[in-house]
Amino acid sequence: MSIQLDNVTFGYKRADPPILRDLCYTVPDGFTVLLGPNGAGKSTLLKLAGGLHQPRSGTVRMGPLASRDSSYLKKVAWMPQTITPMTGLTAWEQVAYTGWLKGMNKADAWDAALTALGRVGMADRADVRVKQLSGGQLRRVGVASALVHGADVLLLDEPTAGMDPTQRRVFRDLIVGLATADVRVLMSTHDVADLAEEADHVTVLHDGRIAFTGPTCDFLAHAVEGTPESRRAETAYAMVSSTASARGVR
Numbered sequence: 001m002s003i004q005l006d007n008v009t010f011g012y013k014r015a016d017p018p019i020l021r022d023l024c025y026t027v028p029d030g031f032t033v034l035l036g037p038n039g040a041g042k043s044t045l046l047k048l049a050g051g052l053h054q055p056r057s058g059t060v061r062m063g064p065l066a067s068r069d070s071s072y073l074k075k076v077a078w079m080p081q082t083i084t085p086m087t088g089l090t091a092w093e094q095v096a097y098t099g100w101l102k103g104m105n106k107a108d109a110w111d112a113a114l115t116a117l118g119r120v121g122m123a124d125r126a127d128v129r130v131k132q133l134s135g136g137q138l139r140r141v142g143v144a145s146a147l148v149h150g151a152d153v154l155l156l157d158e159p160t161a162g163m164d165p166t167q168r169r170v171f172r173d174l175i176v177g178l179a180t181a182d183v184r185v186l187m188s189t190h191d192v193a194d195l196a197e198e199a200d201h202v203t204v205l206h207d208g209r210i211a212f213t214g215p216t217c218d219f220l221a222h223a224v225e226g227t228p229e230s231r232r233a234e235t236a237y238a239m240v241s242s243t244a245s246a247r248g249v250r
């Protein structure tokens with residue numbers, strides 16, 4: 001089952017114009033990258049899908065469940081741009097704590113946390129205090145926290161931001177592997193060249209509206225003919241963005 005946003009309008013302050021307006025969007029199957037310029041509303045969309053915010057109007061649902069229902073919140077996992085290390089806790093404890101917050105009992109959360117840390121290549125660091133981890137390791141703990149309770153949809157907000165190219169590549173491979181027949185992954189990023197071609201689907205947000213959503217091959221078809229393979233994603237993104245700007249959204 002996927003997350004569906006229907007005619008969603010949302011703004012942080014009532015007095016200000018909405019950030020997202022009448023937005024309709026269904027999180028696609030598999031691994032989807034969410035692209036868009038700074039301030040387009042990517043984090044806002046992910047937070048709405050994650051149930052952290054409620055729309056001013058419209059609905060965010062997963063089948064019969066509304067995003068304010070506790071059962072909905074158990075089916076989604078949201079990973080913020082910045083992972084906050086909890087003072088005094090080890091990686092294992094921080095991930096288990098997230099599982100417990102999501103409604104798991106203590107013993108299950110404890111076991112699932114170690115499994116999740118293993119999936120992100122952090123089992124050997126499980127007993128290290130999170131304050132002592134590197135930025136990249138802390139992000140892995142963030143991904144493990146998103147995995148711990150077995151969510152159906154993972155919402156990852158720029159998990160590769162600020163990483164060096166090698167670390168980004170390793171992390172990218174890790175994230176691509178998280179999407180399965182049963183688990184959807186929606187990930188915002190500015191790494192267009194690195195990521196778009198790895199994805200099953202691409203969504204482009206522009207000024208709070210969906211400028212494009214569809215399979216990656218359809219997205220890449222927007223690149224100008226003759227563009228070298230290595231630059232297709234970037235030029236497709238430039239074309240989709242300029243078309244959205246020309247349409248004069250807001």
Ligand SMILES: Nc1ncnc2c1ncn2[C@@H]1O[C@H](COP(=O)(O)OP(=O)(O)OP(=O)(O)O)[C@@H](O)[C@H]1O
Pocket residue numbers: 012013019036037038039040041042043044045
């Ligand atoms: N807590 C907040 N209060 C008020 N306005 C906010 C808040 N968070 C975001 N905004 C505004 O909402 C708009 C969309 O922000 P959002 O963070 O969703 O964009 P984004 O596409 O994720 O940007 P970036 O790529 O820079 O992370 C921006 O104009 C931003 O200033």
